[in-house]
Amino acid sequence: MTTVEEELIALSNEWDLAMVRNDADAIGRYMADDWTIVGPEGSMIDKATFLGLVKSGTLTHDVMESDDFSIRDYGSTAVMLARAVSGGKYQGQAFREVEQTSNVFVKQQGQWKCVLTHLSRLRSPP
Numbered sequence: 668m669t670t671v672e673e674e675l676i677a678l679s680n681e682w683d684l685a686m687v688r689n690d691a692d693a694i695g696r697y698m699a700d701d702w703t704i705v706g707p708e709g710s711m712i713d714k715a716t717f718l719g720l721v722k723s724g725t726l727t728h729d730v731m732e733s734d735d736f737s738i739r740d741y742g743s744t745a746v747m748l749a750r751a752v753s754g755g756k757y758q759g760q761a762f763r764e765v766e767q768t769s770n771v772f773v774k775q776q777g778q779w780k781c782v783l784t785h786l787s788r789l790r791s792p793p
Contacts, residue, residue, distance in 0.1 A: 671740040675747050675772060678779055679733050686731040686753075691721040699773065699780040707766065707788040720757075728755035733768065743774040750789070765789045 669677075678697060685693035695718050702714040712720075720726035735750040747770045754763035764786075771783040 671745055672736070672738045675738055675745060675779060676736055678772075679736070679747065679749065679770075682781075683731040683733055686728045689721055689724075689727050691718045694718060694721060697781055699775060699782045702781055702783070704784040705786065707764070707786050726755070726757050728753060730754040730763070745772045745779070746770070747772065751786075 682694065682697040685697070695714065698714050700714060702717075704712050704717060706712070717726075731751070731753050733749040733751045737748040739746045747768075749768050749770075751766050751768045752764070753766065754761070756762070765788070767787045767789055769783075769785040769787075770781050772779045772781050774780075
């Protein structure tokens with residue numbers, strides 16, 4: 668049997684791959700319906716808006732890699748901290764970010780779903 672930490676790291680790696688494939692349906696499977704992302708500047712976007720940006724091609728990723736995980740298990744809730752590199756295009760403009768990510772997961776119907784993602788920029792990439 669796998670530990671919560673192993674489950675969530677595997678889930679995070681799968682989610683990263685879905686992001687690089689720009690597969691909105693696959694990306695959405697890792698998010699709860701009420702998922703929200705808070706960007707480095709404090710902007711907030713809900714699941715439907717985020718997935719709409721991916722489906723329309725307004726937001727694409729060519730890299731999404733997470734590592735240096737720290738996970739706290741609270742039973743049916745878990746908090747995951749990780750370092751992430753994300754890059755691609757938003758509205759035709761290239762971006763590349765190195766971020767500290769905070770994700771809150773809840774167990775819904777036996778599956779972990781992310782309910783909140785918060786991003787903090789760590790440094791400007793070269």
